[in-house]
Amino acid sequence: MQGPSSPLATHAVTESASRGRVFPEPGAASQPPFETDRDRILNSMSFRRLRHKTQVFVTDLGDHFRTRLTHTLEVQIQAERLAGLLNLNDRLAGAIAMAHDLGHPPFGHAGEEALAELMNGHGGFEHNVQSLRVVDYLEHPYPDFRGLNLSFELRESLIKHRTRYDKPGAAPPDPTAKDLLDTGPQPPLEGQVANLADAIAYTLHDIEDGLVEGALNESTINASRLWREASSETRTRHPQAPIEAIRRPILDEIARRLHEDATNESNQRIRAADVKSVDDVRRTPDDLVGFSGDMQAAIDELQGVLLQAVYRNHRVIRMDAKAKHLIRDLFEAYLGQPELMPQRYSARVREQGVHRVICDYIAGMTDRFCQEEHRQLFAPFHLG
Numbered sequence: 001m002q003g004p005s006s007p008l009a010t011h012a013v014t015e016s017a018s019r020g021r022v023f024p025e026p027g028a029a030s031q032p033p034f035e036t037d038r039d040r041i042l043n044s045m046s047f048r049r050l051r052h053k054t055q056v057f058v059t060d061l062g063d064h065f066r067t068r069l070t071h072t073l074e075v076q077i078q079a080e081r082l083a084g085l086l087n088l089n090d091r092l093a094g095a096i097a098m099a100h101d102l103g104h105p106p107f108g109h110a111g112e113e114a115l116a117e118l119m120n121g122h123g124g125f126e127h128n129v130q131s132l133r134v135v136d137y138l139e140h141p142y143p144d145f146r147g148l149n150l151s152f153e154l155r156e157s158l159i160k161h162r163t164r165y166d167k168p169g170a171a172p173p174d175p176t177a178k179d180l181l182d183t184g185p186q187p188p189l190e191g192q193v194a195n196l197a198d199a200i201a202y203t204l205h206d207i208e209d210g211l212v213e214g215a216l217n218e219s220t221i222n223a224s225r226l227w228r229e230a231s232s233e234t235r236t237r238h239p240q241a242p243i244e245a246i247r248r249p250i251l252d253e254i255a256r257r258l259h260e261d262a263t264n265e266s267n268q269r270i271r272a273a274d275v276k277s278v279d280d281v282r283r284t285p286d287d288l289v290g291f292s293g294d295m296q297a298a299i300d301e302l303q304g305v306l307l308q309a310v311y312r313n314h315r316v317i318r319m320d321a322k323a324k325h326l327i328r329d330l331f332e333a334y335l336g337q338p339e340l341m342p343q344r345y346s347a348r349v350r351e352q353g354v355h356r357v358i359c360d361y362i363a364g365m366t367d368r369f370c371q372e373e374h375r376q377l378f379a380p381f382h383l384g
Contacts (some may be wrong), residue, residue: 009087011275013188019152023145033151038095040148044139046102047072052110052366054323055205062078064212066205068108072101074205078197078255079190086270086289087265088189096157096194099150103130105363106370107323114327115359122355129362132158132177138360153278154237155193156180161198169339192281192289200258203299203306204251211247218243222307230254233338261295271374326374327362333377334358340377 015032016231032116041047050069068073084091104127105111115125132155136147158181186192207227210216221227230253234246266289272289275281281288291299310316338346338354345361365373 004104007087008089011189011270011281012088013092013278014032014089015091015154021149022147025149025151030034032091032142034089034092034095034154035146037150037154038091038098040150041095041098041102041135044102044135044141044148046096046139046364047362048135050101050104051103051367051368052368053106053202054319054367055202055209065209068101068104069204071201072098074201075100075194075197076337078200079194082200082259082262082289083193084191085259086189086193086266088193092151092153092188093190093193094192095196096154096161097197099135099154099158100128100161100194100198101131102134103363105130105327106365106367107320107327110320110323111363112325113330113365114324117332119330119355119359122353122359124167125359125363127363128158128161134364136184138364144339152180153188153190156183157187157194158188160185160187160191161195183279184186184284186282186284186287188278189289191279192287193286196262196289196291199299200220200255200262203258203302204255204304207302208247208251209305210313211243213310213313213315215310215313215315216306220313224298224305226254226302227328228350230257231237250295258291258295260301261292262290265292265295269289284356322369323367326370329378330362330370330374331358 015034018033044301047069050072051067053068055066055068055071076094079093079097080090083090105115105125107114112125112127118127135150135155135158139148140146142149156175160175163360187195207216207221211221222231229249231246231250234249269286269288269290273280273284275284275288276313290296334341335354335358338349340356341358341361343355348357362370
């Protein structure tokens with residue numbers, strides 16, 4: 001974190017300038033507000049459940065693949081590092097990263113696609129909107145208010161979070177989020193940093209997971225200019241080493257290049273936009289944190305390699321199809337008989353509608369709980 005020798009930029013979110021929380025908490029002033037946010041996210045059940053939610057490869061395939069939790073931790077580290085390089089509030093950027101996927105359902109993007117289809121005409125489903133719903137409503141460990149009562153800036157950044165795999169507008173946010181959107185089209189720079197950190201993290205770890213799974217090999221990944229340039233020195237020094245032995249220093253070099261490029265490009269954009277405050281940032285029409293055109297082209301090329309070799313790998317496609325089948329089966333079962341859900345969920349049906357309640361319940365499931373629930377509901381009885 002920044003120390004006294006590196007003051008925050010004027011366009012950063014300072015602890016003292018936070019717009020605060022929905023519910024006043026005089027006792028919470030004993031520690032910095034974004035540290036309180038981080039602690040509450042860390043201690044939430046939704047955060048712990050990320051451990052058993054898919055990132056790309058279902059964890060049943062092995063113990064060494066990323067999960068939604070390890071992805072989140074990698075995004076947090078990338079966000080804090082990049083925020084520090086830009087003299088922004090790294091504590092806030094890290095807390096946003098910790099919360100950014102709390103609304104993700106089981107089985108990664110396949111689960112999200114299934115719920116979006118099932119919720120079509122019933123308010124829709126989009127995991128960023130759901131993340132805000134998690135912290136504002138579904139988590140409720142405090143008796144004096146519903147939700148975690150997180151800071152305005154963190155909640156604003158959740159509802160405005162976007163990467164190439166997000167679908168803004170797929171589900172309208174709750175009307176109570178109107179004040180978060182009325183500030184302008186952009187989140188604070190710390191929120192934009194979390195967006196970019198998400199892209200950096202999944203680009204790096206999807207390469208490694210693809211290599212571990214066997215969907216990628218060195219010949220395939222060498223189609224990426226970014227990989228070729230970053231691997232050149234390491235491969236020259238270790239010409240006979242298997243890719244498994246040298247992948248980590250190559251990925252570290254890619255990360256260094258991405259951070260250097262993003263820092264230079266973002267500083268140029270910030271200077272050109274002449275932003276002096278957080279509100280100036282919110283009103284800008286375009287992202288101020290991002291990569292240069294040349295680096296973005298290199299990342300797009302690399303993502304194209306990953307799309308063909310990893311995301312469209314037959315094992316991933318088969319897992320996605322199975323996951324969607326499981327989720328559809330459960331949704332239809334609960335729709336026909338809401339009492340199959342725990343009472344704390346079925347009791348909300350009259351107030352919130354059966355579709356939304358079922359969506360909340362399934363979105364909160366882990367991969368393995370979803371599979372076990374399906375087995376409990378659909379496996380035949382074994383009578384002695």
